[in-house]
Amino acid sequence: xxxxxxxIAAAVVLAxxxxxxxxxxxxxxxxxxxxxxxxxxxxxxxxxxxxxxxxITEGAAQNEVASVAVGDAQIAVWRYPRTEPLPQTxxxxxxxxxxxxAQVRNRDKTFRLKSSRLVMKDxxxxxxxxxxxxxxxxxxxxxxxxxxxxxxxVVVDAFAPPKVFSRVDAQTFGPVAxxxxxxKPGT
Numbered sequence: 802x803x804x805x806x807x808x809i810a811a812a813v814v815l816a817x818x819x820x821x822x823x824x825x826x827x828x829x830x831x832x833x834x835x836x837x838x839x840x841x842x843x844x845x846x847x848x849x850x851x852x853x854x855x856x857i858t859e860g861a862a863q864n865e866v867a868s869v870a871v872g873d874a875q876i877a878v879w880r881y882p883r884t885e886p887l888p889q890t891x892x893x894x895x896x897x898x899x900x901x902x903a904q905v906r907n908r909d910k911t912f913r914l915k916s917s918r919l920v921m922k923d924x925x926x927x928x929x930x931x932x933x934x935x936x937x938x939x940x941x942x943x944x945x946x947x948x949x950x951x952x953x954x955v956v957v958d959a960f961a962p963p964k965v966f967s968r969v970d971a972q973t974f975g976p977v978a979x980x981x982x983x984x985k986p987g988t
Contacts, residue, residue, distance in 0.1 A: 831874040831965050833972045837980075842866050844987060845880045846951050850980035852973055866955070869977070874961040874969050876977060880953050887949040888926055894919040898928040901947060911935035915942075925950045925983055931970075933963065942966035944974045950983040957981060 834852030841848050842859070845866045851857055855871040866878040888897045898917055905912050913933040920927040927948040934941050939962075946957040959974035 831872040831961060831969050833968075834976075837976065840867065840869070842878075843984075845955075846953070846984040846986040846988065847878060847880060847955055848980075848982040848984065849878070849957070849977055851876075851977060855973075874959075874965070874973070876957060876959045876974065879956040879958075881956070882953050883949075884952075887952075887954070888928075889949075891919060891921065894921070894926055894928055897947070897949070898930075901928055902930065905930075905932075909934055920946075920948075925981065927981075929978065936960055942970075944970055944978060946978045946981065948981055948983060951985055953983070953986075955981070955983055 832854060835854040836852070837850040838853050839848070840851040840857055847866050851869045852871070855869050855874075855876075858868050858870075860866045860868070860878070864879050864881055866880050868878070869876040888894045898919065902914060902917070911934050915931045915933065917928065917930045920929055925948050927946055929947075930943075930945045932943055932945070934943055936943075941960045942963050944957075944959045946959075948955045948957070957978055959970070959977065961969040961974070
């Protein structure tokens with residue numbers, strides 16, 4: 802009887818050791834935001850709303866404010882102090898957009914502009930580009946917002962793989978970009 806129990810137990814254990822492989826977790830998966838929380842960087846005068854289920858890391862490099870990431874998607878926020886006059890009119894923003902597109906095309910031969918728009922709202926004027934690029938050898942879509950105010954250009958670059966970009970852009974990148982507010986640094 803004892804041998805029968807051991808033989809049955811061994812058969813059960815061995816049955817689980819077949820050629821079936823457990824799929825590895827999809828660490829590149831980009832989940833929808835669970836909710837949004839305030840991300841405040843008073844030292845840089847930058848405020849926005851970020852998904853609660855994405856990790857926020859304070860910037861370590863010069864001019865880097867923060868990064869917000871999950872899976873294969875990332876939002877990088879930069880603040881570049883400016884001494885020259887910042888664009889304030891629609892014509893000045895259009896000229897800034899043209900110069901920005903030319904500069905990016907010159908620097909990145911993989912850059913393909915999909916759309917652009919000018920943003921003018923209280924306390925913030927901006928140029929927004931949506932494009933296809935190659936980032937570290939991988940194809941990416943990017944929403945790049947260049948906001949001008951409080952003596953700086955604040956850049957919000959939001960990257961995701963092309964196959965999920967439309968969804969992630971609608972669920973996360975767009976709301977984050979629309980929530981951006983600039984204040985005097987240190988307040």
